Amino acid sequence: MIRLFKHYVPNAVLLLGLFDLVLLLLAAELGWTIRADQIDMLVEPVHTRVPQLIAFAAVVWTAMVAVGVYSVESLQSIRYAAVRLVVAVALGVLALSAIFFIVPALSLWRSNLLYGMGFAILFLTLLRLLLGKTLGSQAFKRRIVVLGAGPRAERLKGLAQRPGAGFVVVGYVSMSEGSRVIPEAIARDAIYNLADHVVLLNASEVVLALEERRNALPLKDLLRIRTTGVHVNDTSTFLERETGRVDLDSVNPSWLIFSDGFSSGRMLSGVFKRLFDILASLILLVLTLPLVALTAIAVKLESKGPAFYRQSRVGLYGVAFDCIKLRSMRMDAEIGGKAVWAEKDDPRITRVGRIIRKLRIDELPQCWSVLKGEMSFVGPRPERPQFVEDLEAKLPYYAERHMVKPGITGWAQINYPYGASIEDSRQKLEYDLYYAKNYSLFLDLLILLQTLRVVLWPAGAR
Incomplete structure (x- = not known):
């Protein structure tokens, strides 16, 4: 494995990613050349369009990372990989269209983009057909x-x-x-x-x-x-x-104390993280305001009660704060205010609630908590005080997850499906401890990108 910014990347994945970047550059160049030849345009030397080619390759490759093209499942199944490749290239082209509008100097023609998209899907799929068994072989x-x-x-x-x-x-x-x-x-x-x-x-x-x-x-x-x-x-x-987890069955306090990680030299990265949180939360609050408003109306029309609800959650250093979400359950979901785990096909969830939970729309109001500094975009999910008290008594090192600011998405959320039991909480705690121990801006970026995969292919959202 290769260690990049405190996060390990398998050799096979790194090699495949490099091959993909080269093929994406080739696909963009072929798309340009073939289209130019069709309209009898003089094809200038390749160095005259290097920025456009790099923009195409970088954006599509980033979309591939986001939708899980380099996951274990994708490396094991060509069908699984092909579906995600098509989605990644499509999303990449949509993102490129927006980038070209903002920065015209990086733009390819729409027809070039269409050809490049076709070549990219063809080349990337063929590469996996050729290297599929090799990547999983003993050689790597x-x-x-x-x-x-x-x-x-x-x-x-x-x-x-x-x-x-x-x-x-x-x-x-x-x-x-x-x-x-x-x-x-x-x-x-x-x-x-x-x-x-x-x-x-x-x-x-x-x-x-x-x-x-x-x-x-x-x-x-x-x-x-x-x-x-x-x-x-x-x-x-x-x-x-x-x-990618801290194994609770084998660790002891001395390992947590003396092993690498939990670095205190996070001042600079912490500043960048906070600046990103402020900027991104402001943009999302403005852009999603119409969607949140329409959803709030739908919630009100379907069931009695407020469209939004406040819920006490445990944040940084164990300090409680009020988390705001769009209501997805009936008003009588918790009788007497007693906290209850959500279940699979929970009957308390409304029809609108089921949809907004799948699409994560109910989470959007939490951007206000991010803007206030009570949460971050990336971090362990904040739990309710009643659950925290019980989990701290049953799970070792549970309190240590509160040493980092809670987030809307996190390492546990992209690696483990929704859980509603002590065992599920134990598994998620192992991921949360890994994040707290190995935090870096690179890991935050990876989590933010792969949150798109969780939204597109929900795994047990409740």
Whole structure:
């Protein structure tokens, strides 16, 4: 994996993305050349239209990232990828039309754009047909050796067998654990030189998966392995990188304290984040005002009660604030003010409410909270005080998610479907902790882009 701005990108995805950019440039150039030839126009050298070609490639490629063209599912299924490619190119062309209106110097003719769009879909689909199996092959997977043969090692084994896994386990070494569950593991006593064994397996990384590390760390072995150039990681760090989550089953307070992340040097990025929040919330509030007004009228016409409602949520450092949303449930949804989890096909949701929840229109009034500074566009979703009190008692490190400002969208929202249980909250907490630990402007941008995928293909919105 390649680490970009504290976020890991699989080698196969990075390579595919670079190929895509080259093909998008080629598609734009062919679209221009063919159309110019059709009208008998002299085709000038390519350097005279470099800005237009780069604009086409950059915008369409950004749309591809936004709709999930580089997700695990897209890499595994050509049909899944083809649908998203068509949507991405279409959205990219629409965005380009707006950009060309604002900056005419970057514009291609509409006919050029149509040809470029067709070539882009053709080239990108053919590339995936040619490289589909290669991208998921062993050539792009990192080879790891697991030190341990207990339940933690078994978790790594299961993760390696999942479709789209970026690594393959080439060996297990039993370190005299009492709970051995990996039958193929080789006993440490049967290996004369562990460092030499790792090198012979051509491993690039060793993962320490011991069930009990107190007075059991094989320090001499780990030192020799590290000096051969092989990376050494513990289970928690490895799982964080591979899954994009902080694994609550393996972490402990010392790992959270001493591991990389939770950087205090966020002053500059924090300023940029706040400036973006102010500017974007102002623009959205103005642009979506007609839509919000029409939705409010529809809500009022369907059911009695106010179109908007305020709800207390827990924000930064555990301070409560009032969150404003368009009402999507009946007025008697919560009798006595008792907080109740939303369910699948919840009967309390109105017909209009079901639509605006699917399209996330009910979230738009929260831009006011963003403008006031109580929320950000990106961050953990704020929960209700009643739920927070219960979850803090049942889930470790739940209070730590309140060390960053809550958001309208977040890392958990784009990676995990809507959940309404303690287990769902646990899964989402792992994503929220990853975001708090690895926050960067790059990660915020990635989350904002991929929120479009969640809107276009809702996963369990309630």
